[in-house]
Amino acid sequence: MDFDRRIERVLLAAIEPLSSPASPPGLLAATQHAVFPGGARIRPRLCLAVASAYGDPAPEAADAAAAAVELIHCASLVHDDLPCFDDAPIRRGRPSVHRAFGEPIAVLAGDQLIVLAFEALARGAFHAMASGVTDARRAVRFFEVLGGGVGMPQGIIAGQAWESEAKVPLSAYRRAKTGALFEAAATLGALSAGQDGAAWGDLGQRIGEAYQVADDVLDLVGRPEDMGKPAGRDGALGRPNTALELGLSGTTRLLQRLIQDAVEAVPQCPRADDVRSWAVELGDRLLRVCRGPSAALPTVSSM
Amino acid sequence: MDFDRRIERVLLAAIEPLSSPASPPGLLAATQHAVFPGGARIRPRLCLAVASAYGDPAPEAADAAAAAVELIHCASLVHDDLPCFDDAPIRRGRPSVHRAFGEPIAVLAGDQLIVLAFEALARGAFHAMASGVTDARRAVRFFEVLGGGVGMPQGIIAGQAWESEAKVPLSAYRRAKTGALFEAAATLGALSAGQDGAAWGDLGQRIGEAYQVADDVLDLVGRPEDMGKPAGRDGALGRPNTALELGLSGTTRLLQRLIQDAVEAVPQCPRADDVRSWAVELGDRLLRVCRGPSAALPTVSSM
Numbered sequence: 001m002d003f004d005r006r007i008e009r010v011l012l013a014a015i016e017p018l019s020s021p022a023s024p025p026g027l028l029a030a031t032q033h034a035v036f037p038g039g040a041r042i043r044p045r046l047c048l049a050v051a052s053a054y055g056d057p058a059p060e061a062a063d064a065a066a067a068a069v070e071l072i073h074c075a076s077l078v079h080d081d082l083p084c085f086d087d088a089p090i091r092r093g094r095p096s097v098h099r100a101f102g103e104p105i106a107v108l109a110g111d112q113l114i115v116l117a118f119e120a121l122a123r124g125a126f127h128a129m130a131s132g133v134t135d136a137r138r139a140v141r142f143f144e145v146l147g148g149g150v151g152m153p154q155g156i157i158a159g160q161a162w163e164s165e166a167k168v169p170l171s172a173y174r175r176a177k178t179g180a181l182f183e184a185a186a187t188l189g190a191l192s193a194g195q196d197g198a199a200w201g202d203l204g205q206r207i208g209e210a211y212q213v214a215d216d217v218l219d220l221v222g223r224p225e226d227m228g229k230p231a232g233r234d235g236a237l238g239r240p241n242t243a244l245e246l247g248l249s250g251t252t253r254l255l256q257r258l259i260q261d262a263v264e265a266v267p268q269c270p271r272a273d274d275v276r277s278w279a280v281e282l283g284d285r286l287l288r289v290c291r292g293p294s295a296a297l298p299t300v301s302s303m
Numbered sequence: 304m305d306f307d308r309r310i311e312r313v314l315l316a317a318i319e320p321l322s323s324p325a326s327p328p329g330l331l332a333a334t335q336h337a338v339f340p341g342g343a344r345i346r347p348r349l350c351l352a353v354a355s356a357y358g359d360p361a362p363e364a365a366d367a368a369a370a371a372v373e374l375i376h377c378a379s380l381v382h383d384d385l386p387c388f389d390d391a392p393i394r395r396g397r398p399s400v401h402r403a404f405g406e407p408i409a410v411l412a413g414d415q416l417i418v419l420a421f422e423a424l425a426r427g428a429f430h431a432m433a434s435g436v437t438d439a440r441r442a443v444r445f446f447e448v449l450g451g452g453v454g455m456p457q458g459i460i461a462g463q464a465w466e467s468e469a470k471v472p473l474s475a476y477r478r479a480k481t482g483a484l485f486e487a488a489a490t491l492g493a494l495s496a497g498q499d500g501a502a503w504g505d506l507g508q509r510i511g512e513a514y515q516v517a518d519d520v521l522d523l524v525g526r527p528e529d530m531g532k533p534a535g536r537d538g539a540l541g542r543p544n545t546a547l548e549l550g551l552s553g554t555t556r557l558l559q560r561l562i563q564d565a566v567e568a569v570p571q572c573p574r575a576d577d578v579r580s581w582a583v584e585l586g587d588r589l590l591r592v593c594r595g596p597s598a599a600l601p602t603v604s605s606m
Contacts, residue, residue: 020456022475027464028455079414084406103387107410108464111382111417115454118421122446125425129439136432136439143425151418152331153323161330161411172325 149184452487
């Protein structure tokens with residue numbers, strides 16, 4: 001399944017209406033900088049993989065949902081890199097948005113990306129209705145699912161907010177910080193194909209956890225010039241890191257189990273084997289990170 | 304037209320799902336702090352006033368659209384108060400969100416409010432469809448209109464971003480910074496009643512400009528303890544202020560003209576006189592600000 005071109009095309013289309021002579025140039029450039037060039041685009045890939053499991057009957061809906069998820073992810077990177085959070089100087093091998101454009105523009109660029117995400121999602125939901133794969137009642141679910149993946153109680157914003165609390169429920173923190181948006185991505189893929197979607201949340205969570213574990217390994221052993229971002233941030237910021245807790249071999253075993261769980265979490269659907277293969281392939285790439293990051297870095301960096 | 308109770312009720316309903324034991328307590332409290340108690344709630348009032356001009360045939364849709372606009376406004380206050388923008392210590396008579404909860408939580412609370420706004424809007428759009436006042440094609444307009452009022456090229460985020468530019472096109476800046484969200488509020492009111500909405504943008508822009516002018520007067524002559532925020536910020540931050548440019552009597556004349564323009568901008572509709580009376584009443588309140596702020600402050604503060 002090669003979704004690269006679909007994803008870049010739909011992200012370009014989502015951001016294109018901002019390119020007006022009436023737009024403030026700094027914010028426009030910062031918003032583009034936050035989205036292109038991208039990282040692994042793993043969340044929109046997951047979304048499209050799930051839609052394809054049902055034959056992708058409304059591809060424009062799936063594309064728009066995939067774009068929405070990736071735009072939210074880009075927004076979260078911009079805001080999480082801010083001085084008041086990680087103060088990250090580098091992202092995807094280039095200066096982070098606030099380093100390149102200043103802190104005010106970085107706050108606004110993140111806001112703009114959230115707005116764009118919901119505009120894209122709306123187009124997706126209405127494409128799904130127009131193509132007859134869903135009705136109005138189910139179309140509301142697009143928004144509930146993305147809102148749930150982003151906001152409180154258990155979305156990525158909640159995950160980030162736990163870092164400001166004295167007592168952090170570790171498992172809820174991890175599910176929220178990374179897993180929630182993967183869960184939304186998988187569920188939206190199914191919704192875009194006219195399915196209920198709830199059955200796909202588990203796959204999303206497992207893929208998200210596996211990705212987080214690989215990111216923890218990279219943070220520990222990766223080279224900044226390969227990863228496109230600084231290493232050792234978790235330790236420096238006092239954040240939980242699975243690889244620090246379990247060691248490399250323990251982490252490898254955890255990752256293997258998570259990928260196996262992901263494969264088993266694929267629900268019954270016309271092309272379940274395609275999704276299982278996709279998950280195994282992704283797992284192989286992540287496992288290469290644990291064995292020696294440089295082999296897998298070009299695809300896993302900038303998550 | 305008394306919309307107070309409708310607006311508070313629907314804002315409470317929008318924010319209620321966040322109140323879960325699973326939510327990080329700081330972010331939850333900060334998000335509530337940003338919305339309650341509110342300011343003048345003028346944007347949702349405008350939205351409901353326009354829906355009522357058509358007999359408010361889908362009140363749940365109008366309520367949800369009104370909530371969406373106010374939640375975006377609250378988000379913009381939280382982010383604009385941040386240290387990297389205005390560094391405002393006080394808002395609506397209480398510590399600003401970042402002063403009360405810290406900067407990371409303030410960034411996240413603003414993000415959460417944008418997400419909540421679009422979730423509310425989705426419910427509004429689908430209520431409008433379910434009640435038969437609109438079809439799927441027109442329902443997409445809800446998102447285009449709110450997205451346009453918020454994002455680039457000419458929404459409030461663009462307005463805020465112009466403050467980071469060396470050369471600022473003053474008229475575009477003003478239209479974007481305040482007018483855009485008022486325009487969206489008016490247009491969404493009409494959409495909620497099954498109308499096209501475009502005819503109402505001018506009214507929104509005029510009301511928004513009038514409000515901005517009154518805010519400029521308050522910034523110049525208001526007492527912080529009455530306004531619920533610091534005075535003299537525009538001068539200190541080098542921002543344009545109409546009252547500084549035109550003086551109090553010139554500003555009063557401008558405000559009178561803007562209200563007259565607003566009254567004339569009310570398009571043909573079944574209850575146009577109600578909206579005109581509403582605009583005149585609002586204008587009287589704003590004019591009292593120019594004559595002596597303390598008379599009007601309880602309703603005009605915390606805009």
